[in-house]
Amino acid sequence: MEKIRTLRGFRDILGEELGKFRDIEEAFRKYSTRLGFRQIELPILEKTELFVRTIGDATDIVEKEMFTFIDAGGDSLSMRPEATAGMVRSYLQEGLYATERLTKVCTIGPMFRHERPQKGRYREFHQIDVEVFGVKEPLIDAELIFMIRMFLDELDISRYHIEVNSVGCKTCRESFRGILLEFFATRKSELCEDCLRRLEKNPLRIFDCKNQQCIRVTADSPLLFNSLCDECRDHFDLFQKYVTGFGIKIEVNKRLVRGLDYYTKTVFEITSDDLGAQKAFMAGGRYDDLVEEMGGPATAGIGFAVGVERLAMLMPQKTEEPVRECFFACIGDRAHDYLILLLKACSSEGIPLKYSYEAKSLKAQMRYADNLKCDLVLILGDDEIEKNIVTLRDMTGKNQEELPLNIDHIISVLKNRLSP
Ligand code: HAM
Numbered sequence: 001m002e003k004i005r006t007l008r009g010f011r012d013i014l015g016e017e018l019g020k021f022r023d024i025e026e027a028f029r030k031y032s033t034r035l036g037f038r039q040i041e042l043p044i045l046e047k048t049e050l051f052v053r054t055i056g057d058a059t060d061i062v063e064k065e066m067f068t069f070i071d072a073g074g075d076s077l078s079m080r081p082e083a084t085a086g087m088v089r090s091y092l093q094e095g096l097y098a099t100e101r102l103t104k105v106c107t108i109g110p111m112f113r114h115e116r117p118q119k120g121r122y123r124e125f126h127q128i129d130v131e132v133f134g135v136k137e138p139l140i141d142a143e144l145i146f147m148i149r150m151f152l153d154e155l156d157i158s159r160y161h162i163e164v165n166s167v168g169c170k171t172c173r174e175s176f177r178g179i180l181l182e183f184f185a186t187r188k189s190e191l192c193e194d195c196l197r198r199l200e201k202n203p204l205r206i207f208d209c210k211n212q213q214c215i216r217v218t219a220d221s222p223l224l225f226n227s228l229c230d231e232c233r234d235h236f237d238l239f240q241k242y243v244t245g246f247g248i249k250i251e252v253n254k255r256l257v258r259g260l261d262y263y264t265k266t267v268f269e270i271t272s273d274d275l276g277a278q279k280a281f282m283a284g285g286r287y288d289d290l291v292e293e294m295g296g297p298a299t300a301g302i303g304f305a306v307g308v309e310r311l312a313m314l315m316p317q318k319t320e321e322p323v324r325e326c327f328f329a330c331i332g333d334r335a336h337d338y339l340i341l342l343l344k345a346c347s348s349e350g351i352p353l354k355y356s357y358e359a360k361s362l363k364a365q366m367r368y369a370d371n372l373k374c375d376l377v378l379i380l381g382d383d384e385i386e387k388n389i390v391t392l393r394d395m396t397g398k399n400q401e402e403l404p405l406n407i408d409h410i411i412s413v414l415k416n417r418l419s420p
Pocket of ligand 1: 081083084121122123124125126127129259260280281283284285286302304307308310
């Protein structure tokens with residue numbers, strides 16, 4: 001019979017990779033708590049309209065990449081492709097804007113995008129998402145970069161670039177739109193079909209196109225960065241000054257665009273040349289209009305997301321200290337009853353104990369202990385019970401000794417012998 005496998009772009013996460021995921025989560029918790037973030041859990045499924053209105057209907061994510069379906073009640077639902085949309089919805093739905101002046105929240109979980117799978121690009125992937133509502137000052141932009149830096153230091157990741165840009169506000173974008181339309185007017189024939197549509201709907205999206213021909217055209221185009229209004233320019237200058245104050249090196253990439261429409265002013269991507277084609281492993285920026293556009297009061301917002309799979313790929317391999325373990329070989333019913341007693345005591349003392357679930361001969365159990373690479377074996381059979389002892393064999397030296405059959409004594413010997 002044919003075996004059922006995971007869907008394309010969906011993966012089981014186990015072993016060393018799962019260990020890295022846990023380390024990433026732990027390092028993140030340390031710094032997010034230190035900087036005052038609290039964690040929230042968001043639903044995976046939301047109304048499709050939420051993503052259309054936040055991410056933008058002309059973006060690749062909304063146009064081509066969402067897992068969308070109509071439910072039994074006739075509503076269009078989508079698996080979340082990212083977390084910012086849900087965070088904004090939650091901020092409004094829970095009325096946080098009315099109760100706190102500043103909201104720092106984060107979440108961790110799976111996201112879903114129907115992209116062409118390749119190394120570092122999956123259809124189900126995980127993000128750590130961080131959002132701050134209520135601060136328009138550029139100090140928070142710099143603080144987030146500082147947080148990223150501390151987090152990466154903790155994970156021993158040092159080879160990366162922090163690329164930053166400003167995508168301006170509505171005012172600078174409106175005046176730049178005219179400049180851009182004028183530029184593309186003479187180059188229309190070189191654009192792909194998608195970009196011709198983007199030209200009508202949102203010409204800035206053309207910068208996000210992966211088509212080589214379109215990339216060649218945009219290489220010659222004027223840049224939004226050079227048309228920033230005074231307020232956006234001041235914001236960017238201060239952001240740069242603060243980041244430098246934190247002692248962090250950033251690189252201004254005037255061509256950096258993001259694949260989501262909600263951004264204003266500061267945007268950034270953390271990239272690594274060690275990742276291959278998908279080199280951004282964290283990304284984010286400011287979205288000062290989004291809360292209001294979604295029906296809330298005018299509230300500045302900024303955040304970023306960590307691509308956990310890509311970050312795990314950058315983490316150095318761990319050299320795990322081998323754990324010393326003990327095997328309990330018991331022969332006969334009376335000895336087997338002792339197993340439960342020993343297991344209970346070992347578990348409460350944090351001592352890992354291995355044993356056989358089946359009643360096997362002593363020889364078979366010793367072979368099993370050897371296969372499991374246990375360092376110590378406790379042997380209990382009828383003879384030992386008669387003498388009120390247990391035999392302790394050291395598997396490395398192959399020498400053995402007798403211990404009194406007393407649970408407290410056995411536990412203290414095991415603790416002593418198993419400590420690294
Ligand atoms: P994004 O750039 O779409 O931004 O995604 C952030 C990160 O998620 C990427 O840099 C990448 O590491 C990872 N990622 C994205 N797609 C995939 C994929 N198919 N497979 C593996 N990893 C992937 C956002 O999602 C924004 N919500 C970030 C943000 C938060 N902006 C403000 N607040």
